[in-house]
Amino acid sequence: MTESELLNRMQSELDDSYFEELELELIDDRPVSSLIGEDMQEATPTDPESRRTYFRELFRLQAELVKLQDWVVHTGHKVVILFEGRDAAGKGGVIKRITQRLNPRVCRVAALPAPNNRERTQWYFQRYVSHLPAAGEIVLFDRSWYNRAGVERVMNFCTDEQYEEFFRTVPEFERMLVRSGIQVIKYWFSISDEEQHARFLGRIYDPLKQWKLSPMDLESRRRWEEYTKAKEIMLERTHIEEAPWWLVQANDKKKARLNCIHHLLSQMPYEEIVHPPIALPQRERHEDYTRHPVPASIIVPEVY
Template identity: 80%
Template structure:
């Protein structure tokens, strides 16, 4: 990739990140993140690709709503793990899955690094409290597989702890499935060049620079060590009760659609019929009059 194409990719990445948040409200226009100016940088093919993406995303999100209703109706319990390298797109697909769903039914667990007390607990203990009850879906944005990845590569666990993890995790996940919790595990796979480009786009995006921690930058340097750790993890923890599924994630939009489509096919959900919704007439009482809101507590209308 030459420097001109790299700059174009970074610019397109920045524009896409804003477009995704505003969805179709800006139609086929590009918004400069610094000035807010409208420009037209996409080719006709890119515009059509984007339109097809949103049409299919909205259709799949409609199916996710049906899945949610089925989960609640049947009392199903689901855990979905999202793993992958930094900037692989895990957060993006989680956002699209949860975007239209009830946060009381479908919630995200994104645990920080363990504190001093948690480091003395049974390794899986801090994850257990986040597991679903009946009628709930829990999405883990990174999970107990931190031990097989970042902790192994960065030296945050001993060799004995690492080996104990591999002895324990298949039994832990089998325990979950025996308890009626469905476990679905996704690994988001990107190339060396793609991660490089995404890191550069974050460096140049003031709204995303917070995503680049010193640990992320160190992971970039240790690409091959992470690759080896990932290969060992997939080999030793791919079990029939909770298999791994690899999402090809170089194209973020395709990865989101493919992952959501695959997820929908992991459960035998059906559309739940609901009684028609009718708004009741509002009651009015002659002895009530609305009080004016004091001007000094009204938020100024700047826009």
């Protein structure tokens, strides 16, 4: 990729991210009938028709996620979904689209920071256990206990003994979760060396995304091959029948989001739950009630 091509790519990514936020807002105001019912079509990423197709399909899948949510609540199902992958692989983007139209009391995200001094002395899985779902809940882990197999291994934050103990324990830990009635779904978002390079540069030059870059992210870029080796070992040693890994090809962000959500929906035998019709009650009015004026000093100025 030449410097000119890279600059064009970064500008395109920047424009795309801003247009996407705008279009998401526009979608909320459009009738459902105009967004559902058309098949996906082949189109280039910059083609306006491709954008319309993407958002149409995303909205359709999100409508299915709402049905899934109702089914989970109705049946008391318990779901844990792990999102793993290299930095800038698009985990946060798909999590945002999954949760966007769901009830945060039903579907919540667990994104744990680095362990504190006390947590470092606990059983490794202990701090994750408190985030596991109760009946009728879905928990999405934006990174998970697999930190030990990835960043902790590569950055030497754990000993060889702790690393091996993790691989001895994690299959039984996940089998225990499954036996207790928790469904465990694991996704690895896979991007190429060149794609991560371009996305990191995009974050560096986008003032609204610079917060996403940490010194650890930059170091992970330097240690690409070490992360690759760690990933391969992790997938080989923790791919179990009760909780298999699923790999999402993520070089194309939009396709990765749609493919992941489509696959997630296929992992549960959900069905639409019929709810009784909702009738809006008549507002009660009382002759002895008078609405008091709001002090002008507390009203937010109407700048727009």
